[in-house]
Amino acid sequence: MEPAATIRDQLANYLSKREMSINQFAIRSGINSGTLSRIINGHQPIAMSxxxxxTQGMGVSEDYFYSLYVEECVYHSAPTWRRxxxxIVRxxxxxxxxxxxxxxxxxxxxLTYVPMLFEVAEGLFEQGHxxxxxLLYENVSASEKYQYSxxxxxxxxxLFRIALGEDQSTNLRAATLFESYIPxxxxxxxxxxxxxxxxxYYSLHQWHKVDELAQELLRLATIQYxxxxxxxxxxxxxxxxxxxxYYYILxxxxxxxxxxxxxxxxxxxxxxxxxxxxGSWVREVDxxxxxxxxxxxxxxKxxxxxxxxxAGQQEVIPEYVEYISTRSSEIFMAVYKIIQSANRYHWKVDQVLNRFSRYVSYRTDLKGLGTHNQQVIADQYARFLFELASYYLHNKRGGGIGLILLSLELSARINSESTAMKCVDLFEQYRHEASGQEQEEYKLLIRKVMDSNEKKDHYAVSFV
Structure with missing residues (x-):
């Protein structure tokens, strides 16, 4: 179908080429023939319905005329919010x-459209679009950038919530941009x-920032309560x-x-x-x-x-293991911290790894690993793979090099520079144990890490 200036032109061309009357198309499309005639003659604006x-009557895709409909709404008829x-929603x-x-x-x-566009944006946000x-939030923000609203x-x-994902540099930029708007x-x-x-900030390991925000949350929540x-x-x-x-205070x-x-x-x-x-101070009893x-x-507990x-109290491990064994949401974090402590204090925890082998094996789907959100879980899993690799290598168990590469791959994907650097240091210590194929894979992953760092530097420069 040849492009035409307006939807009306295209519809008229369609009827002409098929030698179809308005009444015939009205029957096919389900539009009243009088309404259809007024639309074609330009005497009535085209409603979304x-x-x-x-489009159904012409047998084209639903959004076939959407680009032209923008012109229809803005230039060929008076804009009305009802249309x-x-x-916008569709x-x-x-x-x-x-x-x-x-x-x-x-x-x-x-500017009278600003509050209406914001209201639509809120609905789309709730619906997951x-x-x-x-796009709407960005435009509304640009229109109100000089308003303390x-x-x-x-x-x-x-926009902060929408921007959050696995990439830590993107998350940092989103957090930095949003923080000043909280008051x-x-x-x-x-x-x-x-x-x-x-x-x-917790997922970014910025602990002083976590503590600073926690104190502010405590202050505001206490006043409000x-x-x-x-x-x-x-x-x-x-x-x-x-x-x-009271939840926020706790x-x-x-x-x-x-x-x-x-x-x-x-x-x-x-x-x-x-x-x-x-929680003895909490007044609610429901x-x-x-x-x-x-x-x-x-x-x-x-x-x-x-x-x-x-803190190095190895004697707590058996009791801790029994405690988490019946709490599936706690197992991953507990195993991760047990391995981390074993590496720090030179403990042997093979029995723990064997008991929770299902949580030690590599996985691509991180859902169900603890109660944190996915940004924190992805970061913790990259660190977990590094700690597990370190434990395997230090205790001469097989598979350590492969775990380094898995941790490095995930670190590059989420842009976690700190974990990536730990992986690089550990790999170089044990490079002699890596096969030729593993060394080639390592080179490729280093390239990914470097690309991620270049992306992070670009964000930093653009923010400044």
Whole structure:
């Protein structure tokens, strides 16, 4: 079919070539013949419902006329939100972000469309159409960049969440861009934003940043909890955070404890466990509160074993192993930390590896490995493979070189420079044990690591 200036032209050409009357096409498409006549003659704008019936009647793909429909909405008829909104939503569903971009570029000359586009973006975000939602959020942000508004902050919050993935350099850039907008968010979103930001910095091993954000989360959540309790505002029409406010107080103590562990300050970490396992101050007594308090107590018990292990108390291993054996979500992290401690203190833990061999074997699907999000899990799994490789090589067990290569491959994929450098150092120590094929694979992976570092440097320069 030859391209024409408008949808009407194409439809008229279609009818002419097939010697088909308006009435005949009306029957085929299901559009009222009078409506169809007015559309062809330019006396009535084309609604989305009409466009869908026209494409069905012509036997072309649903989005066949979408590029022309942008022109139809903007230039060939007066823009109306009743037509624009369903068009944007359907473009998002069909992946036609090119049409959304062209349409929005024209619409934002009129700032009255900003709140409406934001509302559509929120709906698309909730439905999982993130590429289209991101495009709308970016354009709304650009229109409000000089406004100290909550809507601008919400756009940046959503863009932060959309940007997160396996690539650590991308995650760092997203976190850095988002952090300054947190004070502009609604009280509830501030808590959730700080929590999610903290998890990103945790995956990036920036422990001082984790502790700093945990202290800010603790401060804000404590203020909100006291205020809500005394003013009874929980019964008012207010936006609610994902979790009850007291949850964030407990979570802040948990993350501060985790940061202390990474600094090898195990005494402080053990002391902080009491702060998130003692929920006697929580006023709520409903089922949700009981479940949350029980969960933090469970984490506290597991972490007590873990911190003693990391502090070098080898005698805790049997008790810790029995504890995690009935808690599948805890096994991966426990095995990882047992191997890490074994490497640090020169222990033999072959019995643990044999007992949990299913968790030691390599896997590509990381779902189910613990309770953290996928950014943290991917990073932890790369580090786990490195620790396992180190244990195998130091104890003269086979397969260590292969594990280094697996860890290096994953580190390159998620852009984890620190783990990649550890893998390089370990491989060079044991290069003499690598086969020719393994050495060739190592060279290829080093190239990937270098490419990842170049990408990270590019992000740093573009941010500056």
């Amino acid at each position: 009409h466009l869908e019936l026209i 624009l909104r369903p068009f 473009c998002a569903e069909l992946g036609r972000t090119d049409c959304i971009e062209r349409l929005v570029h024209n619409l934002l000359d009129n 993130w590429p289209a939602a991101a 909550e809507r601008l902050a919400l756009c940046q919050y959503r 502009r968010l609604d009280e509830a979103d501030q808590l959730d934003g700080l929590k999610e930001l903290m998890v990103v 006291e205020y809500l309790s005394y003013t009874k505002r929980e019964h008012m029409n207010r936006k609610k955070s994902v979790y009850p406010v 979570y802040a103590h948990l993350m501060r404890s985790s940061a202390c562990v990474e600094w090898e300050d195990y005494d402080s970490a053990l002391t902080l466990i009491k702060s998130y396992t003692d 089922g949700e509160a009981q479940q949350i308090l029980a969960q933090f107590k469970e984490w506290g 597991a972490n007590t074993y873990l911190y003693r292990l990391l």
